[in-house]
Amino acid sequence: MPGRFFDTNILLYLLSDDHTKADIAEGLLRGGGTVSVQVLNEIATVTQRKFRMSWAQTDEFLLMIREFVTVEPLTYETHDLGIALARKHALSVYDAMIVAAGLLAGCDILLSEDMQDGFRVADRITIRNPFAAQI
Template sequence: MPGGRAFLDSNIPLYLIGSDLTKAAVADGLILAGGTISLQVLAEVATVARRKHALSWDEIEDVLGVLREVCDVVELTSRMFSHAVELARQTGYALDDCQIIAAALASGCDVLYSEDMQDGHEIDGVLTIRNPFKI
């Protein structure tokens, strides 16, 4: 985590159960460094693990357990949701993505690792979105 706290979007831990070994290694390093995630990230990981990777619920619980053990987990609050709506209006990102951004900001993170949003985009002057797979 260069310089501070990192927030991980759901696509980062999902590479741990995918077939791309290069991205899995990057994701593993980010997760083991200890980041912050939200309950939304856990829910998205579970949904994709079940639908796209056909993991059993026991396997999904194992993955979620590791994430909860290694990462700080934050809950979405009403204030964070309101901020997410405003961020969606300002940035044009989907509300789901803006909930991730709002959680990262509320957690005091200065970097958000995501493959889905614009690499280098700075939010509110304090949070920078980084694609850890971009070379």
Template structure:
């Protein structure tokens, strides 16, 4: 889906935290639609159950809601291999590189994340944007 956006885990976390200063912007991004991958769902689950102290029922309901709104891409060996190359080339942490690789493989042109280099253009086609600045 060329031109689509990929949402990093932090966007979903802010979406789930009602009333946070960033929750409104996160809700706009999620409700507009976009792409995530299974890694994002797993990372969200970890934060939801840990820092957010959501019950399993709340966590599963939120995950189901997100899966209905967003396109979910699988983790593949191709994403893994591209992530290794990106991590080495750009000195990314491996899990950040996995998100970047997944966004590129999905054909996205924008990756919304507050944790990476705002404005960075990767492989001439994916721009990292901090939606909260």
């Protein structure tokens, strides 16, 4: 079933003082989607380092996100596909792992502010910046 895959940066806007982007991110999250274990790990890192949240606050934030999404595991298959995508499309390894997880989850839209809006990968998943265009 096609669906939306969230890059880390979109979900971190839930903690932002930019209320417009926070509201968009919240609306998208409430509509459900998929994340990877990598996304959850990156969120934990940023909430600890940048936002200086306690572990209890970080745990609560991650649990809230997981109420709305399916979590795609990080596997050797994800790694192998990610490396191939990084090589083929000149993506950073971390971005390629996000794309790979989205592809393996069967998603057709990857929501990201950092990657090129409209870029289509493997003729199956399109990167969309939800802050630049209507999804």
